[in-house]
Amino acid sequence: MFHQECENSLRKALEKLYPETQLAELSLKKPPNPEFGQLASSLCFDLAKKNGKNPIVLAKQLAKNLDKTRFSLVKHVDPAGAGYINFHLDFAKFSGLTIESARHFDAEYGFVKTSTPMRIIVEHTSANPLHPLHIGQARNPVLGDTLARMLKSRGHTVFRHFYIDDVGRQSSVVAYGYAKLGKPEPDEKPDHFIGKIYTITSCIVEIARLKKELEQAKQASSTEALQKINKELDEWVAVAADLQQRFSELFRKLHDEISKEENPERAINLINQAYETQDKKAIELSRHVTDLCLEGFKQTLSRIDITHDSWDWESSFVWSGHVADVLQKLKSSPYVSKIGGILEFEAGKIVEDLGLKPKLGLRESYEVPSLTLVRSDGTTLYTTRDLAYTLWKFEKADRVINVIGMEQNLAQLQLKIGLYALGRRECAENLVHFAYNLVSLPSSKAQVRSERISSRMGRYITFDEVMDEAVRRAFEEVSKRSAELSEKEKKRIAEFVGIGAVRYALVAVDPQKPVVFTWDRVLDFEKNSAPYIQYTHARACSILRKAARAPEKPDYSLLTEKLEQEIVLALAEFPDTFVEATEFLKPSAIAEFAVLLADKFNTFYNALPVIKAEPPQLSDARLALVDAVRIVLRNALSVIGIVAPERM
RNA sequence: GGGCUCGUAGUCUAGGCUGGAUUAGGACACUGGCCUGCGGAGCCGGAGAUCGAGGGUUCAAAUCCCUCCGGGCCCGCCA
Numbered sequence: 001m002f003h004q005e006c007e008n009s010l011r012k013a014l015e016k017l018y019p020e021t022q023l024a025e026l027s028l029k030k031p032p033n034p035e036f037g038q039l040a041s042s043l044c045f046d047l048a049k050k051n052g053k054n055p056i057v058l059a060k061q062l063a064k065n066l067d068k069t070r071f072s073l074v075k076h077v078d079p080a081g082a083g084y085i086n087f088h089l090d091f092a093k094f095s096g097l098t099i100e101s102a103r104h105f106d107a108e109y110g111f112v113k114t115s116t117p118m119r120i121i122v123e124h125t126s127a128n129p130l131h132p133l134h135i136g137q138a139r140n141p142v143l144g145d146t147l148a149r150m151l152k153s154r155g156h157t158v159f160r161h162f163y164i165d166d167v168g169r170q171s172s173v174v175a176y177g178y179a180k181l182g183k184p185e186p187d188e189k190p191d192h193f194i195g196k197i198y199t200i201t202s203c204i205v206e207i208a209r210l211k212k213e214l215e216q217a218k219q220a221s222s223t224e225a226l227q228k229i230n231k232e233l234d235e236w237v238a239v240a241a242d243l244q245q246r247f248s249e250l251f252r253k254l255h256d257e258i259s260k261e262e263n264p265e266r267a268i269n270l271i272n273q274a275y276e277t278q279d280k281k282a283i284e285l286s287r288h289v290t291d292l293c294l295e296g297f298k299q300t301l302s303r304i305d306i307t308h309d310s311w312d313w314e315s316s317f318v319w320s321g322h323v324a325d326v327l328q329k330l331k332s333s334p335y336v337s338k339i340g341g342i343l344e345f346e347a348g349k350i351v352e353d354l355g356l357k358p359k360l361g362l363r364e365s366y367e368v369p370s371l372t373l374v375r376s377d378g379t380t381l382y383t384t385r386d387l388a389y390t391l392w393k394f395e396k397a398d399r400v401i402n403v404i405g406m407e408q409n410l411a412q413l414q415l416k417i418g419l420y421a422l423g424r425r426e427c428a429e430n431l432v433h434f435a436y437n438l439v440s441l442p443s444s445k446a447q448v449r450s451e452r453i454s455s456r457m458g459r460y461i462t463f464d465e466v467m468d469e470a471v472r473r474a475f476e477e478v479s480k481r482s483a484e485l486s487e488k489e490k491k492r493i494a495e496f497v498g499i500g501a502v503r504y505a506l507v508a509v510d511p512q513k514p515v516v517f518t519w520d521r522v523l524d525f526e527k528n529s530a531p532y533i534q535y536t537h538a539r540a541c542s543i544l545r546k547a548a549r550a551p552e553k554p555d556y557s558l559l560t561e562k563l564e565q566e567i568v569l570a571l572a573e574f575p576d577t578f579v580e581a582t583e584f585l586k587p588s589a590i591a592e593f594a595v596l597l598a599d600k601f602n603t604f605y606n607a608l609p610v611i612k613a614e615p616p617q618l619s620d621a622r623l624a625l626v627d628a629v630r631i632v633l634r635n636a637l638s639v640i641g642i643v644a645p646e647r648m
Numbered sequence: 649g650g651g652c653u654c655g656u657a658g659u660c661u662a663g664g665c666u667g668g669a670u671u672a673g674g675a676c677a678c679u680g681g682c683c684u685g686c687g688g689a690g691c692c693g694g695a696g697a698u699c700g701a702g703g704g705u706u707c708a709a710a711u712c713c714c715u716c717c718g719g720g721c722c723c724g725c726c727a
Binding site for chain 2: 366477480520534
C-alpha cells in the first residue's frame with residue numbers, strides 16, 4: 001500500500017515534469033538505513049543519463065512536485081544523496097494498520113494467495129530403498145517438504161510424491177541377501193536392518209566378482225587392468241573387515257550362505273529379471289524387502305513431520321505398459337534410432353532442430369549427449385522409465401517440481417528434452433528440477449580432503465542418528481536451563497528443539513552450496529538457529545501470558561521508538577518476503593527473515609518494558625505489537641515446518 | 649576434453665537473477681561490558697574481509713560480460 005502510494009505520486013510528478021520521458025522502472029527500493037526513509041527511488045540516475053542533467057537537481061524538482069494532499073501513509077518526502085528521492089512513512093498510521101492486520105489475519109497473515117492457483121506435484125526424497133536415509137540425503141526431504149508447505153500456503157494444490165525406485169540390480173542385491181538369510185523379521189528399525197544386509201551382501205558379491213576378474217586379468221596378463229582391480233579389491237576388503245567387525249553374526253551368516261552359491265552374480269540378475277517380468281515369487285520377495293525399508297523411511301520422516309501423499313512404484317509403470325507406450329511413441333519420432341541393437345535418443349539433434357538452447361539455458365557450443373533408452377537385451381533404462389513416470393505426473397498436475405541432487409543435472413535435462421520429443425512442450429516447460437548440492441563428510445586426519453559419502457560401502461551417518469544426537473543435546477540443554485521441569489516435559493521440549501535445529505540447519509543454507517557435514521552445523525542452539533527463534537516466540541507468548549489482558553485501547557502513535565518502528569516494518573515485509581521466497585523457490589529466505597525478526601524483537605525486549613509501560617495506551621500498543629510478532633514468528637516457522645512453542 | 653556448480657574475516661553464511669547512498673550484513677570462535685524490570689537459548693560494544701585472480705562494461709560492480717585459478721559433481725547398455 002505504502003509502496004503503491006509512493007509509486008503513483010512519483011509517476012504523476014514525472015508525467016507532469018517530463019511528459020516525454022518513458023521509464024518502465026521507478027526503481028523503488030528499501031534504503032539501507034532507516035534515516036533515509038522506508039522507500040527510495042533511484043530513478044533520477046536513469047533520468048539524468050537520458051537528458052544529461054544533474055541527478056540531485058532532478059530529485060529536488062520531482063520531490064517538490066509530488067502531490068502531497070493525496071498522501072495517507074507517506075509522511076514526507078525528501079531528495080537526498082547524489083540523487084535519491086526518499087519517502088518517509090507516517091508510522092502513527094502505519095503501525096496500527098500493520099499490527100491490526102497481522103492480528104486480524106492471524107494464522108493466514110503473510111500468506112498472500114496466488115492469482116493463478118495450480119496443481120503442483122513436489123516429488124522429493126525418493127531415496128533408493130536399500131538402506132536408511134543418511135545425512136547426505138537429508139537435505140532432500142527437508143527442502144522438498146518446505147517447498148510443498150510454501151506452495152500450499154500460496155494457494156496452490158500440492159501433492160507430495162515419493163518415487164520408489166525398486167527396479168534395478170541394487171534392489172535385487174538386497175532381495176538376494178534377504179532371501180539367503182531366510183527372510184527374517186527385523187529385530188531393529190527395518191531400514192537399518194535392510195541397510196546392513198545390502199552393504200554386506202554387495203560387499204561379499206563384489207569381492208567374489210573382483211577375484212574372478214583378477215584371475216582373468218592374470219591370464220590376459222594386462223598389468224594395467226590388474227592394478228586397477230587390485231586397488232578396487234583392496235578397498236572392498238577393507239570394507240569387509242570393517243563390516244565383519246561391526247556386524248559379525250550377520251556377516252558370517254551371509255558369507256556362509258553366499259559362499260555356497262556358485263554364481264551369485266547370476267542369481268541376482270535372475271531375481272531382477274523375474275521381478276521385471278512380474279514373476280509372482282520375485283514380486284513377493286522384492287516388494288517385502290522394499291516395504292520394510294520404506295517403513296523405516298516413514299518412521300524417520302514422520303519424526304521431522306514430513307509425509308507423502310503418494311508412493312509411486314517404478315515397477316508399476318513397467319508392468320502397466322506405460323513405459324512401453326512411451327517407447328512406442330518415441331520410436332516414431334525422428335530422433336530415436338536403433339544403433340547396434342540398442343535404442344538411442346539423440347537429444348542433441350532435437351535441441352538443434354527446435355532451437356531449444358536459449359530456453360534450456362545452454363551454450364550454443366554445447367552438444368547434449370545422446371541417451372540410451374533400451375539395452376540390447378530389451379530392458380529399459382532409468383531415464384526411459386522416468387519419462388513414463390513424468391507423463392503420468394502431468395496427468396495429475398500442471399506443474400512438477402523434482403527435488404533431486406544436482407549430480408543428476410544431465411539426466412533431468414535429457415528427461416526434459418525427451419518431453420519435447422514426445423511433443424509435450426507444455427510439460428517440458430512446467431517441469432522444474434530443483435537441484436541441490438551434495439553433502440560430504442568432513443575429512444579425517446588421514447585424509448586431505450573431505451570424504452565422499454558412500455552408501456554402497458556403508459560409509460554414512462544416518463538421518464536417525466543425527467536427529468537422536470540433536471535431541472540428546474537439546475535434552476542436556478533443557479535440563480541445564482529448566483531443571484525444575486518434569487522428565488516428560490523436558491523430553492517433549494528436547495524433541496522439538498532438536499528436530500527444529502536440524503531442520504533449520506538444512507533449510508537455511510542456499511541449496512546450491514556444497515555442504516560438509518559437521519555436528520556443529522546441525523546442533524546449533526544459538527543465535528542463528530531454530531531454537532533461537534523458538535525461544536523468542538516462547539518469550540513473546542510469555543509476555544502475553546503475564547499481561548493476562550487484551551490490548552483494550554492501544555494508541556499506536558505512541559510507538560515512536562526506532563526499535564518499535566523497525567519491528568513494524570519487518571512485520572509489514574513478511575508478506576513480500578513470503579511471496580518472493582515462494583515464487584523463486586527459496587526457503588532459506590523465510591528462515592533468514594525469521595531470525596531477523598527474532599533478533600529485532602529481542603533487542604526491543606531488552607530495551608523497553610511492555611506490561612509496565614506508561615501510559616496504558618502505550619502498554620496496550622506494545623502488547624499488540626508483541627502479539628503481532630508472535631503471530632508472524634509462528635507463521636514463518638510453520639511454513640518451514642518448525643514447531644513454534646509457547647514454552648520451552 | 650566438454651558441461652554444471654561453488655569460491656565472501658580463523659570457521660560458517662547473507663547479498664548476486666533485478667548494479668546504486670555499502671565504511672560488504674549476520675553467526676560461531678576471540679574479546680570488553682550488561683547479572684535493570686516481562687524467560688540470560690538473551691542484550692550492548694571491540695577486533696577481524698584486498699568479496700578466488702586479472703581484465704572489461706558503467707557516472708556507479710560482491711552483483712553484469714570475458715579469461716584464468718582452485719574445490720565438487722556429471723558426461724554409462726548404473727540408478
